Amino acid sequence: MFDVVESGIAFYQNFTGQPFPYRQYCQVFVPEHNSFAMQNVGCVTSGVIEGNEAEYVHTNSPPSSPITFNESYIWELKEATLTKRLKFSLCNLHELCHCWFGNMITFKWWDDLGIDEGICTFLAHLAMVSSPRLSHFNEAAWITFLEYKYWGIGREGFSSCHPVCCQVQKTDMSEILYDGTAYGKCTGFMKQVYKVMGHEAMSAGFKLYFERNAYKNSTVDDVVSCLSEAFNSQSPAIDMGPDFNMASWLRSWLQETSGNVTLEPVLEFDQDTGKLTGLKIRQGLGMRGQNLIKV
Numbered sequence: 001m002f003d004v005v006e007s008g009i010a011f012y013q014n015f016t017g018q019p020f021p022y023r024q025y026c027q028v029f030v031p032e033h034n035s036f037a038m039q040n041v042g043c044v045t046s047g048v049i050e051g052n053e054a055e056y057v058h059t060n061s062p063p064s065s066p067i068t069f070n071e072s073y074i075w076e077l078k079e080a081t082l083t084k085r086l087k088f089s090l091c092n093l094h095e096l097c098h099c100w101f102g103n104m105i106t107f108k109w110w111d112d113l114g115i116d117e118g119i120c121t122f123l124a125h126l127a128m129v130s131s132p133r134l135s136h137f138n139e140a141a142w143i144t145f146l147e148y149k150y151w152g153i154g155r156e157g158f159s160s161c162h163p164v165c166c167q168v169q170k171t172d173m174s175e176i177l178y179d180g181t182a183y184g185k186c187t188g189f190m191k192q193v194y195k196v197m198g199h200e201a202m203s204a205g206f207k208l209y210f211e212r213n214a215y216k217n218s219t220v221d222d223v224v225s226c227l228s229e230a231f232n233s234q235s236p237a238i239d240m241g242p243d244f245n246m247a248s249w250l251r252s253w254l255q256e257t258s259g260n261v262t263l264e265p266v267l268e269f270d271q272d273t274g275k276l277t278g279l280k281i282r283q284g285l286g287m288r289g290q291n292l293i294k295v
């Protein structure tokens, strides 16, 4: 666990250009926690760091940043197979990443929850494969990553599919956004962005994002403009041609859906007898949907 956390902090500091923003980092296992894990600043429910928040108010020094985990991870660690250690480590790295993306900069509203989760899930994998102390996970990490991609692809085909960033009218509606679109589609797309931009350019884009927005609220527009500026000013990893517009490309993935895939029966009949001789199912791509959650 120390290898994972120390490697993650070193990676995120380097990638974002921002030092770890809190005085202390704690991990707390909470019985019957209703989600697998949650990044918290302050975490006043835990006796371990009780009082830190009050101290923060008086001294203005950074608070500690505990992450709370569902206790199921403790049981899983009793049988520490590679897969279990890998998934627990990725979860650690994901929540740790939220200390930057989520805590240091929080999106203004639930609309942009999906991009926050996608960035943290992708960067957790990138931190893992980039850290020498975690090299034993290298081969398995990108295999696990495929699970996220397939989750996203499957989710996109549902009639309830929605864009990664969409209009959320009430807090209640945000609960349905913790799905394959956020953790799968956006995560897979972030890997695509990384491949197109390259390590240095994507890092430059996020450094710009933190320079402009640290300790403030942001929107998807801020992410798009910083990544686009970095893409246009650095040499990208892949030449996308003269007509490529980075901002439009990012928005098409983040603020639109592919729409539902259509299935259409194609019947074939014998001309003389009129008997059915064949049936094919033709699969077509759907039109892009509206920028709204369909409920």
Ligand SMILES: [Zn+2]
Binding pocket: 094, 095, 098, 116, 117, 120
């Ligand atoms: Zn998260």
